[in-house]
Amino acid sequence: MKTRLLTSLLLSASTAASALTLAPPDRPGDSLIGNPPHEVKYVAAKEEDTLIDIAVNFRLGQDEIVLANPYVDRWLPRAGTQVRIPSSFLLPNAPREGIVVNLPEMRIYYYADSRRIETYAIGIGREDNWKTPLGKTRITGKTENPSWTPPPSIIAEHLADGDVLDPYYPPGPNNPLGLFAFRLGIPGYLIHSTNVVNGVGMRVSHGCMRMYPADIEQFFPMVKVGTTVNIVNQPIKVGWYHDTLYMEVYPEMEETPATYEQRLHSALNLIEQANGGQMPVIKGSVLKNAVEKATGIPVAIYERPTQTPPVVQSQAAPNKN
Template sequence: MKRTLLSSLLALTTTAATALTLPVPDRPGDSLIGSPPHEVKYVAAKYEDTLIDIAVEHRLGQDEIVLANPHVDRWLPGEGTPVRIPTSFILPNAPRQGIVVNLPEMRVYYYPNAHQVVTYAIGIGRENNWRTPLGRTHIAAKMENPSWTPPPSIIAEHLADGDVLDPYYPPGPNNPLGLFAMRLGISGYLMHSTQKTNGIGMRVSHGCIRMYPSDIEQFFPMVKVGTSVNIVNQSIKVGWYHDTLYMEVYPEMEEWPASYEQRLHTALNLIEQANGGQIPVVKGSILKMALEKPTGIPVAVYERPSQASTQTTVQN
């Protein structure tokens, strides 16, 4: 049985993924999107692959694929090694409208209408002085084939490292902003494409939100000037899929550290909120493992009793 399962996993192709355009859950209270959680997707690593190569091929984030494959070597997975491809996501706990950016997850969710959500992996700002800001803003402007004039702070930083930036970068494929950029209402911050695709899913920018060139090429025409943008910090997400409650966990951001006890308190509060104000009897060992060793993969922490089992309990 195990050999048959492994063979089926290794037979899966590594065709590049497209942007995930998914239906918003239509069951009241549900918030898990993508493949049903029990449908797990793997691809077989090729001899020359790193996990980062596979992430780029499937338009996932670097940290995202490393978290999802904790026992696979980042730089040398090994030919034929099954690599898990995340395909299920819990929607952030935020209004389902406009653009929602979840920084710890390094993923953006866009709601073009009440029935669909589009999601992409992103790169975000470094910690300390270059972090991506939290809060509500909007798309203030859209620029196709943008030019870039590096600000003095970035010029000085590069110069300190022995790298001299040009004072002006004209439009074109060699421009660090790529071919598409959207300016946020927060001064100095953009969503834009990048040629440094290995940095998607990492904290590498000066605060801007970076996207795969092929992703923003799809995203750019969808978004109108004035679209709301909600940037949140949710390292723990909780949501229902039918009668099962799932939790999806990411490492805390460095500038907002939290102890295990604090993370447990946050998780239990979210579970209580999702369960109508009552804390159910959760799977304690799974909850503990998810908080101590985040994978970014939704894990089941509670199942509602079925009507049949409830009736049996009453009869007994």
């Protein structure tokens, strides 16, 4: 508990509140990391701010901050508007090792060791022919100050839009790969920095995963070649924080749409799985609201009943007279 509290205090003092180094869940079977759900973090929008400016400042994804603030104008939030800063996350339903990437969430989780988990917002591949692939792979190489030679397919796409790419980009701040890059075992795909930070948290890449420059600068020396990378598609996450079950929901990937009924069925399966194979009694309106409103914020859906200890009746000592 002391480690978790210290981590929370250090994070609250940082302006980069969502490029996080977090303690793992403090109870076996729990899945929530970051601030306890009742500790909601807000920041007041300044007159010149957009939600995107606030996302970049706190190193959140664009879609992430928009989902968390559904009633705030993306481009013209009024000065003084309280903007919610996501600071609690349910871990993906995947082995807690190496790097786990949840594409609908557009977020990386890195299980650095038994004491800490790193999590970062990312940009991912577009929904057309440039999707970020799913599956298990590894980090096969690390490059500091990478160069970039655009492949013919990307050159042709840019030419069709009237944009001419250079045939070679040398290392440096103008390189689209930024200053750091990880090569994956899936040929042609990287995790890399970007010089277009507004694209973090959106589907704008050609399949690679893009990170904020400050985030990957922190991340790069931690990760060794050979680290496992598990890329998953989990728009609904379910997990415990102490005696409360939470659900965290994101929009479906465009290429894997689902009806409300399908999403509800998935949610029920995850709830049953999280509760040891038994379906708890959940209020229908609470579950419906959690499934329908994809805010990316953990929502409480069920609380374990408090076990009241049995009352032991005292017995009078027998009369020996």
